[in-house]
Amino acid sequence: MGDLAVGAWSGHGGPEEQPERPDKAASPAAEDAVNYGSAAGHGGTGGSADSGSDFPEGEGPGQGADTSDDEAGHKPRKKQRSFWKELxxxxxxxxxxxxxxxxxxxxxxxxxxxxxxxxxxxxxxxxxxxxxxxxxxxxxxxxxxxxxxxxxxxxxxxxxxxxxxxxxxxxxxxxxxxxxxxxxxxxxxxxxxxxxxxxxxxxxxxxxxxxxxxxxxxxxxxxxxxxxxxxxxxxxxxxxxxxxxxxxxxxxxxxxxxxxxxxxxxxxxxxxxxxxxxxxxxxxxxxxxxxxxxxQDLSAAAPGALGLAGAVPLVLWRRRRLLTDGNPRVSGGGTAG
CATH class of the missing domain: 2.10.109.10 (Umud Fragment, subunit A)
Structure with a gap:
């Protein structure tokens, strides 16, 4: 069946075999045969410029393997790597x-x-x-x-x-x-x-x-x-x-x-x-x-903070006492001598 498909396109048929119109789609069987041959790496007997094919050079059934594979949905299988090579x-x-x-x-x-x-x-x-x-x-x-x-x-x-x-x-x-x-x-x-x-x-x-x-x-x-x-x-x-x-x-x-x-x-x-x-x-x-x-709060209190905390009440107490006694040194606005 694949040879018939190639022969019809190559123009070598007898008088009773009429070439198909270029715009007529190939039969599914013929398309499959061409695709299968292309995927397997066989170009067929026709499809070359020397044989009188209607296909432009480089676009015969054997030469257009990649295009046919894409159109038909058939892609060449990739060989899987051995498990022992991947290990x-x-x-x-x-x-x-x-x-x-x-x-x-x-x-x-x-x-x-x-x-x-x-x-x-x-x-x-x-x-x-x-x-x-x-x-x-x-x-x-x-x-x-x-x-x-x-x-x-x-x-x-x-x-x-x-x-x-x-x-x-x-x-x-x-x-x-x-x-x-x-x-x-x-x-x-x-x-x-x-x-x-x-x-x-x-x-x-x-x-x-x-x-x-x-x-x-x-x-x-x-x-x-x-x-x-x-x-x-x-x-x-x-x-x-x-x-x-x-x-x-x-x-x-x-x-x-x-x-x-x-x-x-x-x-x-x-x-x-x-x-x-x-x-x-x-x-x-x-x-x-x-x-x-x-x-629990185990932080160590800083010595400076402890000193400040103890000094504030003492300063406030002393200031209050001085104000109460009317000490002029507290009420004056001059600088310390």
């Missing part, structure tokens, strides 16, 4: 995304000790928000934060030796890095705060007691009298924070490093981010909100 590309994209997420958004950390019980248990995996510090956010009281070792706090601690697979997973943020020396504690004081604890507590921030029953390990006291770090009173300098573990009698935190280069404080620049959720194991899934005790 490395997908893996590469996933690794790049994971690395970006680890660097700028969220990173997973493992809890290696019991210093944050019962808030965190050994073996828990927490997700740490690394995004907000990029926008200038600094740690706040009550937050659980991960930070780089300020001054050899982890000296003497064993360093794990991960296998190649674990190294790759830690590089993309799916496992904690064995090379990074990081700790996790709760922020108790920020710059300007005065932190103190006497006897067995309570722990005070700027003179206001904290009710720590909701997060301090059961059976522990806010501070203790049995060790050198149990009694303290410190003022947090600018750019630093004071941190403590929730398991107070089992946490080598700021209290026990007051003789180091930072006097026990942690530089804000060392903070990796805030731990926001316990992600593993599933039975331990929970968020890590700021305890209610930190909702």
């Amino acid at each position: 490395p590309i997908l893996v590469g994209i996933a690794l790049v995304l994971a690395l970006l997420i680890k660097t700028f958004l969220v990173q997973a950390f493992s809890i290696p000790s019991d210093s944050m019980q019962n808030t965190l248990q050994q073996g828990d995996r927490v997700l740490v928000d690394k995004l907000t510090p990029w926008f200038g956010s600094e740690p706040e009281r009550g937050e659980v934060v991960v930070f780089h070792d300020p001054d050899n706090w982890l000296a003497g601690e064993p360093t794990p030796d991960p296998n190649p697979v674990q190294r790759v997973l830690s590089w993309i943020g799916l496992m904690p890095s064995a090379e990074e020396k990081d700790l996790i504690k709760r922020v108790i004081g920020v710059a300007g705060d005065t932190i103190e604890c006497k006897n067995t507590g309570p722990l005070k921030v700027n003179g206001k007691a904290l009710n720590e029953e909701s997060y301090v390990y059961e059976g522990n006291t806010p501070c203790s009298v049995d060790d050198q770090g149990g009694q303290f009173k410190v003022k947090v300098p600018k750019g630093k924070i004071w941190v403590m573990g929730d398991h107070r009698q089992n946490s080598l935190d700021s209290r026990y490093h007051q003789s180091d280069a930072n006097k026990g404080f942690v530089p804000v620049d060392n903070v990796v981010g805030r731990a926001i959720v316990v992600a593993w194991p599933p039975t331990r899934w929970s968020t890590l909100p700021v305890p209610d005790t930190f909702d």
Whole structure:
């Protein structure tokens, strides 16, 4: 059927075969035959200038394959790429995304000790928000934060030796890095705060007691009298924070490093981010909100403000007394000599 369609257009038919009028549409069967041959890459026997075809050069049935395909709605099929060829590309994209997420958004950390019980248990995996510090956010009281070792706090601690697979997973943020020396504690004081604890507590921030029953390990006291770090009173300098573990009698935190280069404080620049959720194991899934005790107004009053507040009543009282006594120095308009 396709050959008949080509022959009719090429002008090689017998006397009884009359060429169709140019304006007459080809039959569906003929059109399909031409399209099929064109899509398959076969030009047919006619349609060339040398054969005496009525088609202009380059526009025969075999030459107009693209136009016929568009008109008939038949398009050549694109060969699909093999899954195994696409797999490395997908893996590469996933690794790049994971690395970006680890660097700028969220990173997973493992809890290696019991210093944050019962808030965190050994073996828990927490997700740490690394995004907000990029926008200038600094740690706040009550937050659980991960930070780089300020001054050899982890000296003497064993360093794990991960296998190649674990190294790759830690590089993309799916496992904690064995090379990074990081700790996790709760922020108790920020710059300007005065932190103190006497006897067995309570722990005070700027003179206001904290009710720590909701997060301090059961059976522990806010501070203790049995060790050198149990009694303290410190003022947090600018750019630093004071941190403590929730398991107070089992946490080598700021209290026990007051003789180091930072006097026990942690530089804000060392903070990796805030731990926001316990992600593993599933039975331990929970968020890590700021305890209610930190909702009270714990701000330290500025000394200047306190001085002004105390001076105003005194000045008013003195002025009233002078006016009452008729002191001429108050009523005069001259300058002080």
